[in-house]
Amino acid sequence: MKRILFIPIIALLFSSCELNELPKASATEEDIFGTENGLKNYSNSFYRDITSRSDAFKGDAMADYAAVNSLNDFMVKGAYSAEISTGWSWTALRNINQMIVKCTSPQLSDAVKNNYIGIARFFRAWFYYDKVVRFGDVPWVDHPLTVDETDILHAPxxxxxxxxxxxxEDLDFAYANITGDGGDGTLINKWTALGLKTRVALFEGTFRKYHKLNLATTPADFFKMAADAGKILMETGPYSVYVANDPKLSQRQLFVSNQPVKQEVMFGLAFSKDQALMNDANWWWTSATYGPRLSLVRPFINSILNLDGTPYTDRPNYQTEEFYEECQNRDYRLAQLIRTPGYKRGGEAAPPNFASYTYTGYQPIKYTLDDPYYDNGAYNINAVPLMRYAEILLNYAEAKQELGQLNLTDWTKTIGALRARAGITSGNNSLPTKVDNYLKNTFFPDINDPVLLEIRRERQVELALEGFRFNDLKRWKMGSSMANLAWTGIYVPALEKLMDLDHDGKPDVIFYDGSKPASSITAPSGVAKVAIGGGSKNFQTMTTDNHLEWYKAVPRSWEEKQYLYPLPATAIVKNSNLVQNPGWTK
Structure with missing residues (x-):
C-alpha cells in the first residue's frame, strides 16, 4: 500500500484553528466512519500534520552546529516574544479525536476499528509530544469539543x-492494535508506534533528569520505557542497519533513494514527478538566496572520528590541516554529509562552493541529488526519512546507559553496528573507557562518563541534519551551545593564496583582506574570491589561528526561559486561565 497524495476533501472535513470552533462537515459520518475505506481515507489526512513535505529536510535549520545567513529571531536577545509565538493550533487534534470517538460502527469488526483508532492515537501521541516539547504543560483533550464545553475550553x-x-497510553494502544505493515514505508505500523515510544520516553526521561523536574514518574521510569520498547523492536521487529553495495554510500542511499529504504527507514515521505508532488531539497541546500546557506561548523566536523576509531582531534596537527587533509581517513559519514574531495555533481568535481553557498567550507549534501538539474526549483523526488532504525538503536543505547545498564552486547548491537556501517574499524566491540576531552569540553562539559559521551557523539553524527539536534540540546539542558558554539570553518594558511580544496589541480578559492577591493585580487577565472573582514557588514572573518569564522559580530542568545516557547499572546487573551511560561512575561 502506498501513500503519496493526501485526500483534500478528507483533510477539510473537520477544519478548525481553535479548540472552540465547530467542524465544517462536507460528508456524512456514515461515509467516513462507517466503512473501512472511509476510515482509511480519513486517516490519510493525519499524515499531513506530522510535518510539511516542504520542510521535512529543514529540521536542523536552527541548531548549534548550523551556521546560516541570518539568525532566527528565537536566537536574538529580545527579538522573540509571545506576540509572535506560534504553534498553539489544535486543528490536527480535533480531526484525530473525531476518529477516535466516532469509530464505533457495528458494521465493522473490532479489529478494523481498533486498527484505525490505533492509527489515530499514534498521531495524537505525536501531536502531543510536539506540544509538550514546545510548551511544556498543555491542555489534554481526548474528544472533539463543542462550544458548550466552556469548563474545558477555558480550563488551565x-x-x-x-x-x-x-x-x-496512546502509543501502547497503537502498538497493540495497528495491523498494517506500513506498505512501502510511507505508512505507520505497530513498529513505528514502538519507535516513537523510544523517542518520546528518552526525551522525557532526560528532560526530567537534567532539568531536575520533581514529578511522580521518574527519569528512570522513562528510561526503562525507552529501553524496553527498543528491546522489543530490536529483537522482534523487521528492521536492520542498511548497508549498500558500496559501504561508503550506505547512509547516503537512505536520503537519495526515490522510495524509503524499508530495511532501515521505518517511516518516510515519498514524492512523485508523475503526480506533481516534489520537494525542493536541492534548491534549499544549494541556492545562494532561497535557502539559509546552512554550513556545518568546525567543532562538529572535528567530532567525527577517524576510520580507526580514534578521535580526529588526536591527530597532532589537526588544527592546521587543510581541507583536503582533514577529510582523509575519516568516518565514511563525513563524505556522505558534506562535499569532500572527490565529490562530483553532473560529472564534474564539486568542491565546497564559496562563490555562492558555504561560509565555513563544510557544505551539506545529505538530502541533495547530485544532478544540478534539481537545484532551481521543487524538482526533487527523493524520499525523506522521518524515522530510521538507526535512531532506535541510539535511543536504546542512551536509555540503557542512563540506567547504568548498557553492556558490551548492547554496545555492539547499537553504537558498534552504526560505526561498523560507517567504516570504523576499531572500538565497535569494546566499551569506551577514556573520556575524549575535546568532545567533553566543546559539547558536554558536565558529562564525565566515557560511554555516554560516545553515545552522544554517535547521535550527533548519525542523525546530523535530521531535525533532532535542537530538541536534544534542550533535553540535555545544553541550550547554551546554541549561543556559544563557535561558527568556525576550514583552516586558511594565508590570505591571497590560491587554494585547491579537492586537489584536482584547479584552484577553487582565494581569501583576501576585505579592506582591499576585490578587483585588486588576481585569480584565475572560476576561482571564488572571499573577503575576510574589512567592514561591519562583512560577517566572514577569521580566527587568530587562521580558521574561517562566520557571524561572530552578531551575538546569539540563550536564556533559561528558552527551553520552552512562550504561549502565543492571543491564546491567553482567549483563555485567561492560561499562565504564560516562565520568563516570557513583560
Whole structure:
C-alpha cells in the first residue's frame, strides 16, 4: 500500500484553528466512519500534520552546529516574544479525536476499528509530544469539543505528568492494535508506534533528569520505557542497519533513494514527478538566496572520528590541516554529509562552493541529488526519512546507559553496528573507557562518563541534519551551545593564496583582506574570491589561528526561559486561565 497524495476533501472535513470552533462537515459520518475505506481515507489526512513535505529536510535549520545567513529571531536577545509565538493550533487534534470517538460502527469488526483508532492515537501521541516539547504543560483533550464545553475550553493547562502518561497510553494502544505493515514505508505500523515510544520516553526521561523536574514518574521510569520498547523492536521487529553495495554510500542511499529504504527507514515521505508532488531539497541546500546557506561548523566536523576509531582531534596537527587533509581517513559519514574531495555533481568535481553557498567550507549534501538539474526549483523526488532504525538503536543505547545498564552486547548491537556501517574499524566491540576531552569540553562539559559521551557523539553524527539536534540540546539542558558554539570553518594558511580544496589541480578559492577591493585580487577565472573582514557588514572573518569564522559580530542568545516557547499572546487573551511560561512575561 502506498501513500503519496493526501485526500483534500478528507483533510477539510473537520477544519478548525481553535479548540472552540465547530467542524465544517462536507460528508456524512456514515461515509467516513462507517466503512473501512472511509476510515482509511480519513486517516490519510493525519499524515499531513506530522510535518510539511516542504520542510521535512529543514529540521536542523536552527541548531548549534548550523551556521546560516541570518539568525532566527528565537536566537536574538529580545527579538522573540509571545506576540509572535506560534504553534498553539489544535486543528490536527480535533480531526484525530473525531476518529477516535466516532469509530464505533457495528458494521465493522473490532479489529478494523481498533486498527484505525490505533492509527489515530499514534498521531495524537505525536501531536502531543510536539506540544509538550514546545510548551511544556498543555491542555489534554481526548474528544472533539463543542462550544458548550466552556469548563474545558477555558480550563488551565494540564500537567506535564498527566499529558505524558496519556501519550504513553496512546502509543501502547497503537502498538497493540495497528495491523498494517506500513506498505512501502510511507505508512505507520505497530513498529513505528514502538519507535516513537523510544523517542518520546528518552526525551522525557532526560528532560526530567537534567532539568531536575520533581514529578511522580521518574527519569528512570522513562528510561526503562525507552529501553524496553527498543528491546522489543530490536529483537522482534523487521528492521536492520542498511548497508549498500558500496559501504561508503550506505547512509547516503537512505536520503537519495526515490522510495524509503524499508530495511532501515521505518517511516518516510515519498514524492512523485508523475503526480506533481516534489520537494525542493536541492534548491534549499544549494541556492545562494532561497535557502539559509546552512554550513556545518568546525567543532562538529572535528567530532567525527577517524576510520580507526580514534578521535580526529588526536591527530597532532589537526588544527592546521587543510581541507583536503582533514577529510582523509575519516568516518565514511563525513563524505556522505558534506562535499569532500572527490565529490562530483553532473560529472564534474564539486568542491565546497564559496562563490555562492558555504561560509565555513563544510557544505551539506545529505538530502541533495547530485544532478544540478534539481537545484532551481521543487524538482526533487527523493524520499525523506522521518524515522530510521538507526535512531532506535541510539535511543536504546542512551536509555540503557542512563540506567547504568548498557553492556558490551548492547554496545555492539547499537553504537558498534552504526560505526561498523560507517567504516570504523576499531572500538565497535569494546566499551569506551577514556573520556575524549575535546568532545567533553566543546559539547558536554558536565558529562564525565566515557560511554555516554560516545553515545552522544554517535547521535550527533548519525542523525546530523535530521531535525533532532535542537530538541536534544534542550533535553540535555545544553541550550547554551546554541549561543556559544563557535561558527568556525576550514583552516586558511594565508590570505591571497590560491587554494585547491579537492586537489584536482584547479584552484577553487582565494581569501583576501576585505579592506582591499576585490578587483585588486588576481585569480584565475572560476576561482571564488572571499573577503575576510574589512567592514561591519562583512560577517566572514577569521580566527587568530587562521580558521574561517562566520557571524561572530552578531551575538546569539540563550536564556533559561528558552527551553520552552512562550504561549502565543492571543491564546491567553482567549483563555485567561492560561499562565504564560516562565520568563516570557513583560
Amino acid at each position: 493547562r494540564d500537567s506535564r505528568e498527566l499529558v505524558m502518561k496519556r501519550i504513553m
